[in-house]
Amino acid sequence: MSPLALFLTLIFVLIPLVLSKTLNLGLERDTIIATVRSITQLFAVGYILKFVFDSDGYLYILLMIALMIFAAVHNASKKGKAIPGILWKITVTIVVVELLTQAILLGFGIVPATAQYIIPISGMVVGNSMVLSILFLNRFTAELEANQNRTELILSLGGTPKQAVHTQLTDSIKASTIPTIESQKTMGLVQLPGMMSGQIIAGADPVQAVQFQLLILFLLLTTAVVSSILLGFLSYPSLFNERMQLIRQKND
Amino acid sequence: MTIYEPAIHFMDVRYSIDNKPIVGPITGSFPSGRITTLVGPSGAGKTTVLKLCNGLLSPDSGEILIDGQSATTFEPTDLRRKVGMALQDAPMVNGTVYDNLALPLRLQKKELPEPDAISWLEDVGLSGDYLHKKASELSGGQRQKVSIARTLINRSDILLMDEITSALDKASRREIESLITRINQKYGTTIIWITHNLEQAISIGDYTWVLISGELIETGDSHILEDPADERVRRFVKGELQ
């Protein structure tokens, strides 16, 4: 892409700005912030990736992945503050999912062990694990709140904490993973996945692009289900104390 | 004045939420094998006292003895089976009436035979036809009946009943009162029964606790409610205390 062409893409930012201004939608400020942030962040990542690819050192790859995980955990832990120790629980979840998927990918030689594969795939896995963690936590805290009297009922009948939140836990796991599964059913019909589109535009063979996209889709199935289950089973015990009582949630 | 053996004894018990005192300090006993009625204005801390009895809550300070043994020495799940509770709002789990009745046993990986479930339903004045009705379709009073039956299934030594007849008509209320009295007499089950109905508190109670603003103001034979010594209790009984 020529520098001029790149510059001209800003027309697509100008259109919403003008519309927002004329219709008084008040979106200007956020649009500008979003534009500036995406330009700087993406260029920074681009140059960092170029550097990592060129130097070809595993230390840099690890550093990159650690950075991604750090950012993802930071983002996801804003949700689920009601759950004690949620920060390290999300960290464990994302790290385990990343290790598991990379172990399978590299262990079976599905992709070559180079930065060019490891980093983008890790980005997608970590990013999706983060989104799933947020979806799960939103749902789980809402379910707990709505069903507090049932939780108390089961405890009062001599049930364990696990029995007391079992329904809320499995409902939340299902609810948070369903979008991932559902979206795959219409994949390719309604829209071309972003990664595949990018590859095709960059000149790759469409069939090859499809193969990689399938790899990613299946990978994201595992990511979704494992993230949600792992985070669920890590989270629920900290809702109770050692006397099997619901710990009161701070309402803030 | 009869001297009763305590089934549950509170020793200087306090409970607070976010440093705001809810109940206490309370020192007093619930006599074994008797029906104690627990009365007091809304928000007095009655439900809180029951939850302290079965370990759904723990006191911040003080001690609760169950059959002379500190409540903390029991496994929480054992304590809650030994000291069963029917919750105030009679919550139901998803599913049918049968799913709700079978719940206490399913929690122990056991099943409740259907004929048993039907006889429990009949005990609380519901016909067996209700067994496969969805719990979400029950009326408030029917829910209370199912909740009572569900609590009885654990065959607890001590039963905590939190306003279990508040949504019932007079005939159903009588039926439940005589059921609980029968259980009390037949098995020597200790009953602690919260009620807003003072007539009921006197007629079914052997013993009574009067709780006002988290404090145990008076205890004794249920007839104390007919002519209370304490001024606050007098005003509460007259309906002047909110």
Ligand SMILES: Nc1ncnc2c1ncn2[C@@H]1O[C@H](COP(=O)(O)OP(=O)(O)OP(=O)(O)O)[C@@H](O)[C@H]1O
């Ligand atoms: N989870 C909670 N958070 C804050 N305050 C609470 C909580 N639970 C109970 N309380 C407060 O504790 C006090 C005692 O509540 P409790 O439910 O024991 O009263 P009660 O005597 O059972 O009232 P009622 O007759 O209305 O059922 C009330 O003032 C209530 O507002």
Ligand SMILES: [Mg+2]
């Ligand atoms: Mg109450």
